[in-house]
Amino acid sequence: MLKLYNTLTRSLQPFEPRDPSGVRLYACGPTVYDHPHIGNMRVNVWVDILRRTLEWAGYPVRLVMNITDVDDKTIAGAQRTGQSLAEYTEKFAQGFFQDLETLRIKPATLYPRATDHIEEMADLVERLVERGHAYEQDGSIYFRVSSFPEYGRLSRLDPSQLRSTGRVEGDEYEKEDIRDFALWKAAKEGEPAWDTKVGRGRPGWHLECSTMSMKYLGTDFDIHLGGVDLMFPHHENEIAQSTAATGEPVARFWMHCAHLIVDGIKMSKSLGNQYTLKELLNDGYSPAALRFMFSSVHYRKQLNFTFDALSQAQASVDRLAELVLRLEQEIPSLQKGKASGAVAADASPDSGEVAMAPFSEVLSTIAARFRGALLDDLNTSGSLGHLFTLVREAHTALDQGRMSREEAVEALDWIREVDGIWAVLPQVEEQIERRIEVDDKELLAMGPPISEDLLEMIEARIRARAARDFAEADTIRDQLQSQGIELEDTPQGVRWRVRTAS
Ligand SMILES: [Zn+2]
Structure with missing residues (x-):
C-alpha cells in the first residue's frame, strides 16, 4: 500500500488514484527566464522519481508541467536584452528540456505554456469576477482574499498575519487588501499584452497554474507537486482561484519537496553557489551522480549539497x-x-x-x-x-x-x-539476448534487435562451432555477413552488430 505525506492534512495517507485508469499529477514548472540551478533540479528529479515509482507500482501516470513564459521576470529579461518575449523565453525553455534529458527525467505527458492559454485565463478571471471573488482596479483585476475564508489552509498561516511577500510585492498596483493578489495585470507601456474579454493586459503568475491544471487534469485531481518555497503564496493562491471559481478542490494530495542548501548555507546568486547543470558537468560530475545524490536524502528533508x-x-x-x-x-x-x-x-x-x-x-x-x-x-x-x-x-x-x-x-x-x-546505470542501447544450451554449457548471444530468422542462423552457427563443424560455421557466418550482421566471438558466447549502410 502506497502512503504519501499530504501537506494539506499534515499526515501520511494511503494513496490510490481516484480514477483507476491512471494518476493525474500536476507539477509547477519552470519560469523560463534563467538556467535552472541545482535547487530546481532537485525538485525535478523528485517529481521524476515519484512518477517512476507510481509507474513501477502499476499506475499509469498523466503528468502535466507548465512552462511559465510570461511573468515579471521573463518580461524584465526580454526588455533587458532587447528581445521579444517569445525569443527570450524560447532559449531557456529549450535549455530546460535539454537539462531534463541529460538528467534522464522522463518527459511529462504535456508541457503547456502560459502564453498559449491566455483566453482560458481570461475565462477564469471573468468567472471569479462574476462570483464576487475578484474586482477591477485601474484595468487590473485582483482576487479578493476576504471572499475566500479557507485562504491559508494549506500553508497554515494565520490570515491576520499574512503579509505580501515575493512576487506579490511585485504587483505595483492598488489593492483593497494587502493580501489580495493580481489575477490580471493591465497593459503597461513596453510590456507584452493581450486583448481579452477582461481587458488588455497579461495574466498574473498564479493564474497560469490554476488554468492549465484545470484544463488538462480537471478539478480535484490526484496530486499537486512543487517545491516548498511555492507553498505560500503561490499554491495558496492557486487553491483560492480554482476553488472559488469551481467550488471543487484543486487536488486531493499536495506534496512539497524541501529546500536544497549548498555547503550548509542558503543558495544565492550573490554567493556564487547557485550551480547549473552545465557547470557541474563541466567539472566532470555525471548526471547519474546528481540523481543519486538527490535520491539519497528524503524529499521532505533539507538537502545539503556538497561536492x-x-x-x-x-x-x-x-x-x-x-x-x-x-x-x-x-x-x-x-x-x-x-x-x-x-x-x-x-x-x-x-x-x-x-x-x-x-x-x-x-x-x-x-x-x-x-x-x-x-x-x-x-x-x-x-x-x-x-x-x-x-x-x-x-x-x-x-x-x-x-x-x-x-x-x-x-x-x-x-x-x-x-x-x-x-535511472543511474549506464544506458545500453536496446539489446536482446538468447541463451543457447550446447551440451552442458550455456552460451549467450547478444546484440541489438534483429529478425527471428537471423537469430536462428546465429544459433545454428553456435551449434556448428560447438560440434567443431567449422566449415558449416563459416558458411553461416558469410551468409549473415551478406545480410549485414557482423559477429564477434567471446568466451561467453557471441555478440552481433548490425552493419549500418555506408
Ligand atoms: Zn504553479
Whole structure:
C-alpha cells in the first residue's frame, strides 16, 4: 500500500488514484527566464522519481508541467536584452528540456505554456469576477482574499498575519487588501499584452497554474507537486482561484519537496553557489551522480549539497554498475540449480543485513524491504540502503560460490527493474539476448534487435562451432555477413552488430 505525506492534512495517507485508469499529477514548472540551478533540479528529479515509482507500482501516470513564459521576470529579461518575449523565453525553455534529458527525467505527458492559454485565463478571471471573488482596479483585476475564508489552509498561516511577500510585492498596483493578489495585470507601456474579454493586459503568475491544471487534469485531481518555497503564496493562491471559481478542490494530495542548501548555507546568486547543470558537468560530475545524490536524502528533508556528497554519490553509482558488469560476465559460467553452501535463512526483519541464507531468499527479503521503504512516502534513502545491502550480499555470494545462475539472473533482472526508478546505470542501447544450451554449457548471444530468422542462423552457427563443424560455421557466418550482421566471438558466447549502410 502506497502512503504519501499530504501537506494539506499534515499526515501520511494511503494513496490510490481516484480514477483507476491512471494518476493525474500536476507539477509547477519552470519560469523560463534563467538556467535552472541545482535547487530546481532537485525538485525535478523528485517529481521524476515519484512518477517512476507510481509507474513501477502499476499506475499509469498523466503528468502535466507548465512552462511559465510570461511573468515579471521573463518580461524584465526580454526588455533587458532587447528581445521579444517569445525569443527570450524560447532559449531557456529549450535549455530546460535539454537539462531534463541529460538528467534522464522522463518527459511529462504535456508541457503547456502560459502564453498559449491566455483566453482560458481570461475565462477564469471573468468567472471569479462574476462570483464576487475578484474586482477591477485601474484595468487590473485582483482576487479578493476576504471572499475566500479557507485562504491559508494549506500553508497554515494565520490570515491576520499574512503579509505580501515575493512576487506579490511585485504587483505595483492598488489593492483593497494587502493580501489580495493580481489575477490580471493591465497593459503597461513596453510590456507584452493581450486583448481579452477582461481587458488588455497579461495574466498574473498564479493564474497560469490554476488554468492549465484545470484544463488538462480537471478539478480535484490526484496530486499537486512543487517545491516548498511555492507553498505560500503561490499554491495558496492557486487553491483560492480554482476553488472559488469551481467550488471543487484543486487536488486531493499536495506534496512539497524541501529546500536544497549548498555547503550548509542558503543558495544565492550573490554567493556564487547557485550551480547549473552545465557547470557541474563541466567539472566532470555525471548526471547519474546528481540523481543519486538527490535520491539519497528524503524529499521532505533539507538537502545539503556538497561536492564531497556528489563524489560519494558517483562512487555508489559506480559500485552498482560494477556489480551489474560482474553478474553479466559471470552468469554464463555459474552453475545451474541451487548453489551449494547455503544455510537456513536467518534474516531479522530490520537489521539491514541478511545472514547466510540461500541467495534467492536474501534477494526476496531485500526486494520486499526495498519496496516497503519506497512505498512509505517515497523513502528513497531507505530503499537505496536496501539496494546496497544487496550489492554487498551479491559480491559475497559470488566470492563464496553461493550463487546459482538462476539467482544471478534474478538479481540482475531486479537491479535493472529498480534502476527503472533511479535511472543511474549506464544506458545500453536496446539489446536482446538468447541463451543457447550446447551440451552442458550455456552460451549467450547478444546484440541489438534483429529478425527471428537471423537469430536462428546465429544459433545454428553456435551449434556448428560447438560440434567443431567449422566449415558449416563459416558458411553461416558469410551468409549473415551478406545480410549485414557482423559477429564477434567471446568466451561467453557471441555478440552481433548490425552493419549500418555506408
Ligand atoms: Zn504553479
